[in-house]
Amino acid sequence: MYIKRAAEDVVKQIAKQFGVLLITGPRQVGKTTLLQKLAAKERKYVTLDDPAVRLLAKNDPALFLQRYTPPLIIDEIQYAPEILPYIKMNVDSSKRKGDFWLTGSQVFQTMKNVSESLAGRVGIIELLGLSNSEISGTKSEPFLPDPEKLLARINQVKRMDLMQTYARIFKGSMPALYAGEIDLETYYKSYVNTYLQRDIKDLTQVANEISFYNFMTVVAARTAKPVVYEEIAKEAGISSPTAKKWLSVLVSSGIVALVQPYSNNILKRTVKMPLLHFLDTGLCAYLLKWGNAETLERGAMAGAFFESYVFSEIYKSWLNAGKVPPLYYYRDKDQKEIDLLIWQGGTLYPLESKKAASPRTESIKPFKVLDPLSDPGRFGELAQLKINIGTGAVVCMANDLLPIDKKNWYVPVWLI
Numbered sequence: 001m002y003i004k005r006a007a008e009d010v011v012k013q014i015a016k017q018f019g020v021l022l023i024t025g026p027r028q029v030g031k032t033t034l035l036q037k038l039a040a041k042e043r044k045y046v047t048l049d050d051p052a053v054r055l056l057a058k059n060d061p062a063l064f065l066q067r068y069t070p071p072l073i074i075d076e077i078q079y080a081p082e083i084l085p086y087i088k089m090n091v092d093s094s095k096r097k098g099d100f101w102l103t104g105s106q107v108f109q110t111m112k113n114v115s116e117s118l119a120g121r122v123g124i125i126e127l128l129g130l131s132n133s134e135i136s137g138t139k140s141e142p143f144l145p146d147p148e149k150l151l152a153r154i155n156q157v158k159r160m161d162l163m164q165t166y167a168r169i170f171k172g173s174m175p176a177l178y179a180g181e182i183d184l185e186t187y188y189k190s191y192v193n194t195y196l197q198r199d200i201k202d203l204t205q206v207a208n209e210i211s212f213y214n215f216m217t218v219v220a221a222r223t224a225k226p227v228v229y230e231e232i233a234k235e236a237g238i239s240s241p242t243a244k245k246w247l248s249v250l251v252s253s254g255i256v257a258l259v260q261p262y263s264n265n266i267l268k269r270t271v272k273m274p275l276l277h278f279l280d281t282g283l284c285a286y287l288l289k290w291g292n293a294e295t296l297e298r299g300a301m302a303g304a305f306f307e308s309y310v311f312s313e314i315y316k317s318w319l320n321a322g323k324v325p326p327l328y329y330y331r332d333k334d335q336k337e338i339d340l341l342i343w344q345g346g347t348l349y350p351l352e353s354k355k356a357a358s359p360r361t362e363s364i365k366p367f368k369v370l371d372p373l374s375d376p377g378r379f380g381e382l383a384q385l386k387i388n389i390g391t392g393a394v395v396c397m398a399n400d401l402l403p404i405d406k407k408n409w410y411v412p413v414w415l416i
Contacts, residue, residue, distance in 0.1 A: 003217035004200040005034050006124055006133060006140035010322035012038065014123035019091030022077070022114055024101045026254035026280075027195060030175040031103040034127065035073050039101070043071035061086040068265050070099035077102040077114075084117035091121050105199065105253070128254065129173025129280055131316040132414065133157075143317040143416050144342060145349050145393035147409055160414040162357075162397055163293065166302075169309045170293035172282015188286035192216075199253050211238065215246050219256065220287040223278040224304040224311075226271070226331065227258065247276075254279060255366045257315060262328035262341045262348070275329045279315070284308065306413075307339060307353040310395045312416050314340070314351075318364045323334040330369065338366045347390040357397040361401045364408045 011034065015021050023031045036045060046068045048054045057064045057080035065086050068074075077084070087100050102122075104114075114122055133140035136158045141149075160168065165216045169186075171177055177187060196209045206302035217238040222232065233243035258274040278284035284305070290296040296305060311327070330338035330350075340351040350367045352359075370389050392408040395416060402410045 006320035018123035020100045020122040045073045047075035166293040166297040215305040224307040310353040349390040350392045354396040
């Protein structure tokens with residue numbers, strides 16, 4: 001069963017503008033399925049997962065493109081970067097748009113090769129797992145805590161209670177899990193094995209897959225927390241440089257996202273370390289051996305999983321529109337913290353994530369650190385920088401979209 005992807009319109013648009021379209025993202029998030037659905041039977045398909053095809057592409061790229069002529073879908077392009085210069089020559093010669101549709105699961109390696117070979121000729125989309133909007137079949141757009149837009153959307157979205165929300169968090173976002181009855185543990189076990197045996201060996205020299213697996217579990221336990229490499233290294237039994245290198249691998253392969261702290265020359269007391277979020281909460285739950293949604297909801301990490309789920313949904317809402325997610329977080333040396341900041345059009349929108357159905361009004365207290373009047377000595381020049389503070393939101397388990405005060409709202413998690 002195909003679930004309509006929110007990125008379909010962006011794919012069509014980019015295919016009309018560039019000679020080459022590239023979709024990157026983790027394994028099994030539906031990159032190939034999306035392209036094949038849009039292509040119907042109008043273009044050939046070839047995968048470089050096939051050893052014989054890969055050998056031809058690497059050893060004789062010119063012959064490969066004689067055998068597989070455009071319009072063409074090439075799956076897992078990172079396995080044969082040798083054909084990229086030949087794709088460039090083909091695009092430059094034909095001047096046609098959308099001749100080549102490519103996918104790549106190893107984002108860093110793929111992007112490095114593409115940027116070197118296809119600069120100016122390729123439009124790039126990053127795809128992650130299914131969003132709540134895609135699963136429920138509702139329209140998606142980049143999330144902002146805009147009360148008018150949220151009110152217009154509220155009757156279109158399926159509401160979820162606490163256990164339905166944690167069932168979604170526990171299950172994760174992989175399309176295969178929503179296409180039929182699949183055992184979650186079996187699926188994620190296979191996913192991790194494939195990831196370790198294929199992507200990790202290609203991206204870095206990891207002598208011991210067990211060590212890297214252990215490192216993944218340590219990182220999973222730190223979802224929704226700031227990155228402290230020394231602590232991660234100590235828990236994983238590796239050096240700090242190795243921890244930094246391996247974490248960059250998880251980022252490169254779309255397993256985690258690092259949210260940079262918002263700072264400028266005014267906010268000098270902000271910390272420099274990024275915030276870590278697992279992008280698929282189902283994979284995170286599998287790595288940490290949570291047995292089911294009920295135990296996860298009652299467990300010590302329920303809040304962290306909720307926060308990472310909120311982040312991933314907002315992150316995907318921007319990616320699916322073909323935009324770079326303008327997401328940051330705030331934390332200063334006085335331990336004042338805001339879970340998420342959305343920077344858009346010269347305005348900062350602060351967000352907090354709370355598992356509670358009726359969070360206390362103190363939930364918006366951290367937002368005051370962005371108010372120039374709260375500390376004129378530190379923030380008095382914000383107005384000179386033309387930075388506005390927009391509507392704030394506490395994303396939570398509320399049953400409805402409700403105002404907290406004139407500037408801030410409770411936003412149900414199922415509405416993002």
